[in-house]
Amino acid sequence: MELYPHKSGIGGMEPIALQDQNVALHYGTGTYYRKVTFSEAIPPFQAIDVGALAAGATSVRTAMTRLDMPDEEFAQFRWYPIDNIICRLWIPNTVGKYKLLAWQSYVDQTIISRDPCLHLTEFFVWEQNRPSVEAMNPMDYALLASRIIVMGFRYVSTEIKDAALLNSFKAGTAPCTHIWASGIGS
Amino acid sequence: MAITDMLKGVRIPGAVVTINVAGVGGVQNLFQQSNMLVAQVGTRSFRIKKLMIQNAAAGNCYVHIGTGIAVDRFPPIYSINGMTDEYGENEIPQYEFFADATAYADVLIALGAILISCEVEEIG
Numbered sequence: 001m002e003l004y005p006h007k008s009g010i011g012g013m014e015p016i017a018l019q020d021q022n023v024a025l026h027y028g029t030g031t032y033y034r035k036v037t038f039s040e041a042i043p044p045f046q047a048i049d050v051g052a053l054a055a056g057a058t059s060v061r062t063a064m065t066r067l068d069m070p071d072e073e074f075a076q077f078r079w080y081p082i083d084n085i086i087c088r089l090w091i092p093n094t095v096g097k098y099k100l101l102a103w104q105s106y107v108d109q110t111i112i113s114r115d116p117c118l119h120l121t122e123f124f125v126w127e128q129n130r131p132s133v134e135a136m137n138p139m140d141y142a143l144l145a146s147r148i149i150v151m152g153f154r155y156v157s158t159e160i161k162d163a164a165l166l167n168s169f170k171a172g173t174a175p176c177t178h179i180w181a182s183g184i185g186s
Numbered sequence: 187m188a189i190t191d192m193l194k195g196v197r198i199p200g201a202v203v204t205i206n207v208a209g210v211g212g213v214q215n216l217f218q219q220s221n222m223l224v225a226q227v228g229t230r231s232f233r234i235k236k237l238m239i240q241n242a243a244a245g246n247c248y249v250h251i252g253t254g255i256a257v258d259r260f261p262p263i264y265s266i267n268g269m270t271d272e273y274g275e276n277e278i279p280q281y282e283f284f285a286d287a288t289a290y291a292d293v294l295i296a297l298g299a300i301l302i303s304c305e306v307e308e309i310g
Contacts, residue, residue: 046228
């Protein structure tokens with residue numbers, strides 16, 4: 001049985017990478033090969049309050065600046081709203097997440113019963129490439145706040161420069177976890 | 187796991203508040219919204235989970251629970267002279283307070299008072 005920090009077994013949230021493991025971090029058209037040198041958990045916190053929303057209104061697309069990471073760091077996050085809002089996510093601001101051809105899925109309060117461990121909300125943030133969110137108020141009365149709770153893991157990493165190792169990653173002959181810190185397309 | 191939000195949350199009691207002036211002029215703070223370091227911890231709201239009202243010889247009266255001055259958030263509660271009223275979360279609408287919760291009694295007999303306290307669950 002593997003043992004490592006933050007282990008939670010069935011359910012819950014586990015880190016995407018452990019100490020000294022390699023990741024291929026994709027952001028837009030770029031790929032960054034990184035080695036994890038430090039990781040820690042980020043307990044649940046209120047990442048953003050988009051603010052008051054009129055009945056039936058949609059907020060402007062709002063950057064979640066609290067999720068910015070320092071240089072050479074990335075984060076793995078899961079999230080859920082604690083107000084009755086329907087939220088769509090973009091990373092970066094113009095690229096949607098959870099997208100289908102004619103539909104962009106969303107996260108609302110039902111996520112905590114439909115996906116209690118929030119697996120399907122997971123996203124990644126690379127350095128200061130923060131996500132943005134739009135919150136919609138589906139009700140016939142105004143909301144006074146539109147709050148989102150985020151939790152996850154933080155990773156400090158170094159760039160992998162070894163050419164032979166990089167070629168092995170690209171050939172699929174060396175272990176490397178691929179993660180996407182953005183959406184794709186528009 | 188987020189499922190813990192579905193379970194009983196952290197419950198916080200308020201102080202026992204005495205209302206001894208009738209009408210909106212006697213409004214008292216029932217529970218103060220947390221405004222600690224909003225930029226650091228975020229906006230905290232709360233829902234009332236329990237209410238206990240002791241009518242200390244105040245005469246029959248309506249007790250109003252709301253925000254600010256005379257902005258009711260529940261229908262007024264009829265309190266009978268000398269009785270103790272207790273309401274649990276199954277009986278109280280789960281209105282979410284984003285401001286201090288206040289209470290006042292519409293009429294009081296001379297030297298009468300309403301004692302009231304609540305228990306809340308904070309959200310934020």
